[in-house]
Amino acid sequence: MTPAASLVFTTLLSHGPLTRSEVARRTRLSAAAVTKAVRPLMELGYLVEGVHEAARPAVGRPANLVWVDGGRALFIGVKVTGDEIIAVLADLCCRVRVSRHLRLTGRKPETVLPALTALVQELLTEADGFGVRVRGLGIAISGDVDRSDGLVRYSPFLEWRDVPLAEIAGTATGLPVTVDNDVRALTVAEHWFGAGVGLSDFALVTVGAGIGCGLVVNGRVVSGAHGVAGEIGHVSLDPLGPLCHCGNRGCAEAIAADPAILRAVRAATGRQVRDAAEALDLAHGNDPGVRAVYARAGEAIGRAIGFLVNLLGSERVIISGEGLAAYDLVAEGVQDAFAASAYGTAAQCDVMTRPLPFEEWARGAAATAIQSFMGSDMYEE
């Protein structure tokens, strides 16, 4: 697809049915450029033009709208966590049609890959019922992932190193495969359908087992020249702080991620606290030492977001992840520390929270598959 066609397509994905002149206004393309972009996509049936049910006026002649025909193609999106695989079957509008979960019995590639393949096969069987081909598979994995090579360089949670995932999954399923960092994939979905619609500069910060960050700058997701980007979890906030698995001290992840909070709660209480849920119970029971741990985590998140916004001038920061379960305990710390570290007008950035269940992450993976489809073989049948 040409850059103009891609812009028109994603605009229609984000905003739903629009008139051609509205497409031109939103994309800042000329009417002629919109026509040129739209024509081949209509010929292939990916776009449809006509009177849309959503815009039939009570009185007068209805406007002619253009929209993406969601039913024209299917995609599978998969998110792999340390404990389970979440997979969705999504249409070309990235609407979830079917979703599946599978608990993992181990984290090694030998265990995860056959489970992933089986789950994809299940969804491929489901897809038969729609009578439309599945055109791509997107897989979202935490860690250092090289999308261009489809390589998982290093995933700390899975303890994977240099797994050529796109190649393996492509051979096993026969589908074109896109592998991307999970937070980056979720950022694509947020940009197209979520709290990032219409924004050219925003960040998604996920707090939970780790701290992740997806960035959109100048309207595009940042991937980094060498694959690493958005590593806000390894901003060292305190040279005397707790040791991080990356080798530095005082990283945001070593203060505010679930394992760090758990360690600090155990140290504060002297009790063998089992998991994040138990730590949360103690905090809600008003144990001041435990509350201080969460307050410190909030401060770390707020400062890290402050650095990010000072650097990029983002319009919005969306905080999400399993860590939101404790957000009432960290909210004040986040807000105060962000306000203190934001420089000048950077403080105008809208810092918001938004729960995004793992199914949304899998949907993000499907969105990366749609991206790849748009980039490459859309014109082949």
Next chain:
Amino acid sequence: MTPAASLVFTTLLSHGPLTRSEVARRTRLSAAAVTKAVRPLMELGYLVEGVHEAARPAVGRPANLVWVDGGRALFIGVKVTGDEIIAVLADLCCRVRVSRHLRLTGRKPETVLPALTALVQELLTEADGFGVRVRGLGIAISGDVDRSDGLVRYSPFLEWRDVPLAEIAGTATGLPVTVDNDVRALTVAEHWFGAGVGLSDFALVTVGAGIGCGLVVNGRVVSGAHGVAGEIGHVSLDPLGPLCHCGNRGCAEAIAADPAILRAVRAATGRQVRDAAEALDLAHGNDPGVRAVYARAGEAIGRAIGFLVNLLGSERVIISGEGLAAYDLVAEGVQDAFAASAYGTAAQCDVMTRPLPFEEWARGAAATAIQSFMGSDMYEE
């Protein structure tokens, strides 16, 4: 100009004369799109096509090249520091034809603006000799500058607040005026002509009276949704560190900028060290306390660059500014701290130094004027 025309134009600005097919290859545009982009620019005389002296082969038929006719338009670029104004007259290829310096007797707008206007008038008189119109004026100012409004929101060195500089300078000179943050303007010049040519993700970090940073992400300079961006100087590296003028502790600027170094050298030696040059002499005289100050500054710069690269995955970081005078004293600290804080493949980023005299900054201001010219009134005569 259309986005395609702008891409073709800046590619020719960066790379000099190219064949049409080479333009297509570098811009990833189709031959037809290149033709469409080039035609109006040739009709207006901004681009020329023919046999270029730089590419006449010893044997055989010379290739037909396209290039920017530098002599077709002139621009003035101005950099204002706390002490002086540096102004250049540049052609459409952003080659400096004439340059002028003027010492300032004060920093208030009432002092700076008439001096600036006088210097621009001088260059306008010089321009008469070229027989070509000056089509724009670019002004580069440190601090929080809103380019879209031409407003200097806050410049700490000049102690300016809310100065509508574009409006004032436009009225005084009769020229279309572009006002931008000085490091951002220099980043444009580095992207077009310097160490950032051909890179889609790089950063320019300037160390001196303050710490500045210009970012190019996905091929475009980052401006931030609210005007602030690149504030790497206000990454707080140490909650117990020295107090910064921004109100936080341990900011990179409060450790590694010239005033901070001077303060720390005075504290370490108990002597009334006059300026950066004297501090440098003491360090080169092997005073261990003074050397430790520079080592700490180097560590701060390296860590701040590490954060930046972890977040953006930049391919290159260019360190420049007056602070390079002390680079032999900070180099090791920069390298070690960067290596320690870079996460995974982010460490592959090429961290380099590059001296850029103030004339280059003024050239950057001229480059922003060329950008504005390309964006707006290029087709008017």
